[in-house]
Amino acid sequence: MQPAYGPLTCKVCGLTKANTAAMRKHTLAAHRELGRNANRRLPPRQREPNPALATAAAAGAAPSHSGGSPCGATSATLHGQSTALRERCSSAGSSSSTPVSGDALPLVELGGHVLPVTAALMTDTAVAYHGTSDGVSGLPEECDEDDATLLLQLSRAAEGHASQEETIHPGLGRKPPLGGQQTVTSGHAHHFSSVATEAQAEYERIGDSKRCEHAIDARPNCKPGQFNTPALKMLQTFVNECNGSGLSTASQTRLYELLARWDGSDGRGDKDAGGRARIADVFSSPTAFRNAVRDDLDDAILSAGWKKCTLVQGGVSYVTYFRSVLKTAIDALRNAKEVQLRRDDGDVGDRREAPMDGEAFRAHQEAVDSTTSEKAFVLGIYVYSDASLLSWSGGTFPLQFVDPWIRSVFQFLHRARLLASLYVSPLPHN
Amino acid sequence: MLTAALPLRFACVQPTSLFSLVAHYLYPIRIRVVNDVSGEVRWFTVAYVPIVRTLKEPGGKMKATGRRWGVLQRTLYLAFREAIASSHSGHSLPVSIGGYTLAFLRVLLYACDRPKERAVLCMKAGNFGKCCSTCEVQAKDACSEEGVTAAPRDVVETLTRHLEAAKLRRTTKARKRRVLLETESSINAFVPALASLGGLGTVPHHLYKMIAIDPLHVSLAHFLRGDMCVILHFERCVSAANTTFRQPFSDLSFSHVSFCLFSSLFEA
Numbered sequence: 001m002q003p004a005y006g007p008l009t010c011k012v013c014g015l016t017k018a019n020t021a022a023m024r025k026h027t028l029a030a031h032r033e034l035g036r037n038a039n040r041r042l043p044p045r046q047r048e049p050n051p052a053l054a055t056a057a058a059a060g061a062a063p064s065h066s067g068g069s070p071c072g073a074t075s076a077t078l079h080g081q082s083t084a085l086r087e088r089c090s091s092a093g094s095s096s097s098t099p100v101s102g103d104a105l106p107l108v109e110l111g112g113h114v115l116p117v118t119a120a121l122m123t124d125t126a127v128a129y130h131g132t133s134d135g136v137s138g139l140p141e142e143c144d145e146d147d148a149t150l151l152l153q154l155s156r157a158a159e160g161h162a163s164q165e166e167t168i169h170p171g172l173g174r175k176p177p178l179g180g181q182q183t184v185t186s187g188h189a190h191h192f193s194s195v196a197t198e199a200q201a202e203y204e205r206i207g208d209s210k211r212c213e214h215a216i217d218a219r220p221n222c223k224p225g226q227f228n229t230p231a232l233k234m235l236q237t238f239v240n241e242c243n244g245s246g247l248s249t250a251s252q253t254r255l256y257e258l259l260a261r262w263d264g265s266d267g268r269g270d271k272d273a274g275g276r277a278r279i280a281d282v283f284s285s286p287t288a289f290r291n292a293v294r295d296d297l298d299d300a301i302l303s304a305g306w307k308k309c310t311l312v313q314g315g316v317s318y319v320t321y322f323r324s325v326l327k328t329a330i331d332a333l334r335n336a337k338e339v340q341l342r343r344d345d346g347d348v349g350d351r352r353e354a355p356m357d358g359e360a361f362r363a364h365q366e367a368v369d370s371t372t373s374e375k376a377f378v379l380g381i382y383v384y385s386d387a388s389l390l391s392w393s394g395g396t397f398p399l400q401f402v403d404p405w406i407r408s409v410f411q412f413l414h415r416a417r418l419l420a421s422l423y424v425s426p427l428p429h430n
Numbered sequence: 431m432l433t434a435a436l437p438l439r440f441a442c443v444q445p446t447s448l449f450s451l452v453a454h455y456l457y458p459i460r461i462r463v464v465n466d467v468s469g470e471v472r473w474f475t476v477a478y479v480p481i482v483r484t485l486k487e488p489g490g491k492m493k494a495t496g497r498r499w500g501v502l503q504r505t506l507y508l509a510f511r512e513a514i515a516s517s518h519s520g521h522s523l524p525v526s527i528g529g530y531t532l533a534f535l536r537v538l539l540y541a542c543d544r545p546k547e548r549a550v551l552c553m554k555a556g557n558f559g560k561c562c563s564t565c566e567v568q569a570k571d572a573c574s575e576e577g578v579t580a581a582p583r584d585v586v587e588t589l590t591r592h593l594e595a596a597k598l599r600r601t602t603k604a605r606k607r608r609v610l611l612e613t614e615s616s617i618n619a620f621v622p623a624l625a626s627l628g629g630l631g632t633v634p635h636h637l638y639k640m641i642a643i644d645p646l647h648v649s650l651a652h653f654l655r656g657d658m659c660v661i662l663h664f665e666r667c668v669s670a671a672n673t674t675f676r677q678p679f680s681d682l683s684f685s686h687v688s689f690c691l692f693s694s695l696f697e698a
Contacts, residue, residue, distance in 0.1 A: 196630075197626070199623070318480040367634050371520075375529065375532065379534060383461050384473065
């Protein structure tokens, strides 16, 4: 089947037009005598069977009624097309594979290399469905064994031809892409529809990923890495972790002034009071000190891959911060001292002590092994989040410190053999 | 710096108001890699979900609930986007790890509280309809024989309903059909973002088996409103999980998980 879009060439004057509409306009303006069906992509409607084809089909189909091979009809109508069907018939030793003349070619325009085969197959199908020259017609279920074999071979030929066309021209016969650009399919996964891919498409349609940007904007001409000595690194750690959330910018200024006064680098005291390592020798001013702290933090955030995105949900804008789970997990795996990538059923047995021993990991591993033949492993992760309510202890608070009333409730559950320990296993927290 | 934006205030007062004095402005989502068997449990923050407050507007509470679903799911999708894209055909590692160059990321466990569980799975909160995320039991049958023999939730079927309901919500057509879909399966007209991850929305379909509930997330105010029927149903779920699923946790012992599931029902 020829493409439904693309340039067209006029059969009369050879003029090339970019699309169907332009060709139609040219035909009606320059070749009025041809009528409106000239230079169309699709062939004009066949109003009656071509007598040449009918004769050829009857000649080829005759042996089938006399007990011969049905391949003759197929070979005759395919006329020179080196298809698998002809090869099959030739290998079967058919004696009726007489090619017909060129007049037996389809009456359609030869605009593409697909049309002869299509027309031939249609003719074959018509022969198979409506009988042969003797005028005997019947439905497919009324066919005899030879006719059924013919139908089967025709369907196989069509199947092979279709797959070949799909390989050669993947975009053939489809709707033209918007903007005149060729459609690029990425990966085979998009060729299959499933709830997972549809769910993914649901979020891709929203398009949040296109609006992402870096979590912060680094300062122009920033200079990270100025805290490059052990003493300065200790100072940086103190600034970032003091009081839990670190020092404010005002406190950083006061700290700098304190250090400058202490080592005498503020110019008001003894210049040699602090020895060689003085704060003003590294950071000339409180602003430089604050900028150095900020540059290091910005660099750490950007290098970790943090991004932000503004989500408009229900008419209200929210800013969310995130980074890639995949990259984080792989980095964590690379930095791990000891890793286990595969679960061996023989080693695990009935043991259920580690996360890798679980049935869930085994199920995922079996699913992955059935997906690929390469050496692959399951990168299993646990996810933890607190959103609706808050675990103030992060799951690390021993229950004996809890209010006695609460503790009594937990102890009740413990007596009911639902709680093995009064201590709740540790979970992360800020 | 981001951590500094999360002030935490706590005051040990009466149990009913224990959690009411806590202020969070961003909610973190953390992950842990189970392939790391070095013995040190390390959690990595991958996202901060913004808090959604209820605005003073007509139907503000319901609208805020809808916004929370959307913000949570969209943040989850952004964080898991690369993992989702490579979870079906694998992520090729430029440098091999232990001789392997192809990794398939899978979520084995999602630890959260009971409301978060409903939000992650895009299900309706409350003790009505199909209140259990793992099976098809009705809330009124949770304590009866039907609660024991209820069929497990079909991931593909439920997600298909999610997709249809989400499409209807987007097109604002066939509202009755959307309400019917939401009511029948106790779902919201939003698609779970994690459903597109390999292994959850695809074989072995562990979308509803990955949830484990953190007991300290459960508000004690809700703790007092326990429904005995739901208690017994969750006990059955726990025993079923103990015999069939058997998901072991190194830092979350199974008794702890049982307790998580058991305590979560008090919030329903």
